[in-house]
Amino acid sequence: MKNIALILSYDGTNYHGWQTQKNGITIQQALTEAINQILKCDTYVSGVGRTDAGVHARKYVANFKAECTIPPQRLSLAINAVLPEDITVLNAVEVNDDFDARFNCTKKEYAYYMYSSKINDPFLSKRAYRTTYPLDVYKMNKGAQFFVGTHDFSSVRSVGTPVKSTVRTIFHCQAEYVDNHNFVMQNDDTKLIRIRVCGDGFLYNMVRAISGTLMYVGSGKLKPEQIKEVLLSCDRASAGPTLPAHGLYMNRLWYDNTDELKSYKLDV
Amino acid sequence: MKNIALILSYDGTNYHGWQTQKNGITIQQALTEAINQILKCDTYVSGVGRTDAGVHARKYVANFKAECTIPPQRLSLAINAVLPEDITVLNAVEVNDDFDARFNCTKKEYAYYMYSSKINDPFLSKRAYRTTYPLDVYKMNKGAQFFVGTHDFSSVRSVGTPVKSTVRTIFHCQAEYVDNHNFVMQNDDTKLIRIRVCGDGFLYNMVRAISGTLMYVGSGKLKPEQIKEVLLSCDRASAGPTLPAHGLYMNRLWYDNTDELKSYKLDV
Numbered sequence: 001m002k003n004i005a006l007i008l009s010y011d012g013t014n015y016h017g018w019q020t021q022k023n024g025i026t027i028q029q030a031l032t033e034a035i036n037q038i039l040k041c042d043t044y045v046s047g048v049g050r051t052d053a054g055v056h057a058r059k060y061v062a063n064f065k066a067e068c069t070i071p072p073q074r075l076s077l078a079i080n081a082v083l084p085e086d087i088t089v090l091n092a093v094e095v096n097d098d099f100d101a102r103f104n105c106t107k108k109e110y111a112y113y114m115y116s117s118k119i120n121d122p123f124l125s126k127r128a129y130r131t132t133y134p135l136d137v138y139k140m141n142k143g144a145q146f147f148v149g150t151h152d153f154s155s156v157r158s159v160g161t162p163v164k165s166t167v168r169t170i171f172h173c174q175a176e177y178v179d180n181h182n183f184v185m186q187n188d189d190t191k192l193i194r195i196r197v198c199g200d201g202f203l204y205n206m207v208r209a210i211s212g213t214l215m216y217v218g219s220g221k222l223k224p225e226q227i228k229e230v231l232l233s234c235d236r237a238s239a240g241p242t243l244p245a246h247g248l249y250m251n252r253l254w255y256d257n258t259d260e261l262k263s264y265k266l267d268v
Numbered sequence: 269m270k271n272i273a274l275i276l277s278y279d280g281t282n283y284h285g286w287q288t289q290k291n292g293i294t295i296q297q298a299l300t301e302a303i304n305q306i307l308k309c310d311t312y313v314s315g316v317g318r319t320d321a322g323v324h325a326r327k328y329v330a331n332f333k334a335e336c337t338i339p340p341q342r343l344s345l346a347i348n349a350v351l352p353e354d355i356t357v358l359n360a361v362e363v364n365d366d367f368d369a370r371f372n373c374t375k376k377e378y379a380y381y382m383y384s385s386k387i388n389d390p391f392l393s394k395r396a397y398r399t400t401y402p403l404d405v406y407k408m409n410k411g412a413q414f415f416v417g418t419h420d421f422s423s424v425r426s427v428g429t430p431v432k433s434t435v436r437t438i439f440h441c442q443a444e445y446v447d448n449h450n451f452v453m454q455n456d457d458t459k460l461i462r463i464r465v466c467g468d469g470f471l472y473n474m475v476r477a478i479s480g481t482l483m484y485v486g487s488g489k490l491k492p493e494q495i496k497e498v499l500l501s502c503d504r505a506s507a508g509p510t511l512p513a514h515g516l517y518m519n520r521l522w523y524d525n526t527d528e529l530k531s532y533k534l535d536v
């Protein structure tokens with residue numbers, strides 16, 4: 001029995017999130033079916049975390065245990081051959097028996113994309129959030145710095161599954177312009193903005209609420225320094241809105257203790 | 269009766285091309301229905317040209333005649349409100365009565381996107397062509413220069429509707445790397461390549477065959493200088509393959525004699 005880790009990427013548009021459920025096809029289900037078909041087994045694929053319906057992943061890690069004589073590199077090509085085009089296995093790697101995609105992950109980075117325009121960009125409609133307010137990315141990035149550190153993040157989460165603590169550590173948080181080859185709005189002084197948030201863990205909807213709060217900073221509804229007060233208040237109503245799922249991407253993952261995954265440049 | 273020009277952008281993935289037909293929904297049909305619904309009329313929308321199923325448009329121009337009391341800027345917002353998210357009207361502008369989106373277009377530029385990777389990028393699977401050959405973009409761009417000028421382009425077209433002449437003028441042709449914010453493959457020294465071809469007119473599948481020929485140059489199957497011989501031979505078999513529709517975009521359009529469209533930066 002081998003323990004195999006998969007590094008994935010997916011466009012979440014057509015899926016009901018990661019986790020297998022009754023009322024729609026999920027990434028976990030599509031992946032499990034592909035693996036079981038290739039290896040003629042009946043394994044269970046475990047992922048680094050749940051992602052909601054419509055959320056994407058530039059990088060995602062999952063693992064499963066199975067009898068497998070196919071070399072990992074060939075295994076990923078075989079799985080890709082039966083997976084739909086919106087899910088791709090970037091790499092497969094054999095890991096220690098006790099490796100778990102979720103529990104061995106030490107840091108995660110999410111990205112949230114948004115742009116400001118009166119008009120919808122047809123190439124971004126399922127991949128970035130559009131707001132009609134003009135946004136000041138310099139102020140957004142200034143505000144983002146107040147999220148860095150160890151704080152109680154009650155103000156920027158949705159109440160979901162009960163958690164032991166609402167304290168988390170954010171290692172970096174930034175807002176910046178990024179290029180996109182076919183962003184049709186770029187003629188109108190509109191640019192695509194990416195927010196990146198890296199932490200040791202996240203509360204439910206935390207990145208989407210942080211992004212909504214930074215949107216308020218960008219539009220002038222909040223001053224960058226007010227983020228400090230928002231966090232201290234522990235009051236959800238003091239922060240900005242929870243932005244929609246389709247602008248969110250799981251972006252980077254860190255597995256410090258697993259050389260095999262490190263060598264696959266998960267953190268690049 | 270007003271003559272109104274629309275500047276559009278669309279993701280062609282879910283459409284059977286521009287032109288209305290029986291066996292599937294088209295851009296022309298979706299747009300016509302939206303306009304007729306908003307203006308409560310029964311007009312016919314004419315486009316700058318046909319695009320095949322799966323082909324996209326960063327910029328596309330169409331026009332129609334109708335009684336319309338709504339100011340153009342508000343009209344585009346109203347049409348967008350009923351259009352699906354993958355088609356967007358960027359601008360609406362009233363034009364002279366004799367303006368025709370097709371016949372008044374003086375130059376068109378298409379873009380073709382491709383990348384070289386053993387693995388499919390889930391965010392590009394419907395938007396760029398993937399080849400497994402390594403590609404040398406410097407050689408591709410060198411080869412591209414041989415398409416510039418007035419030539420018989422018989423070697424790089426598919427036989428379709430009969431045409432009076434297979435001679436066309438290409439004003440510029442280039443291949444270059446472009447950025448894409450969530451291109452997952454960039455870790456593997458793989459970059460997204462854009463080919464742009466601008467001409468006074470194009471034969472059927474001409475840009476897709478030029479792109480396939482430049483792919484041959486990039487992979488070393490043809491030398492850049494051999495493009496000259498390919499064109500002189502007037503032999504389709506001497507050139508590269510016709511690449512798939514999903515990598516192709518109508519990218520820019522020029523309407524030199526129409527100030528209204530010029531002012532809308534169609535050529536940016």
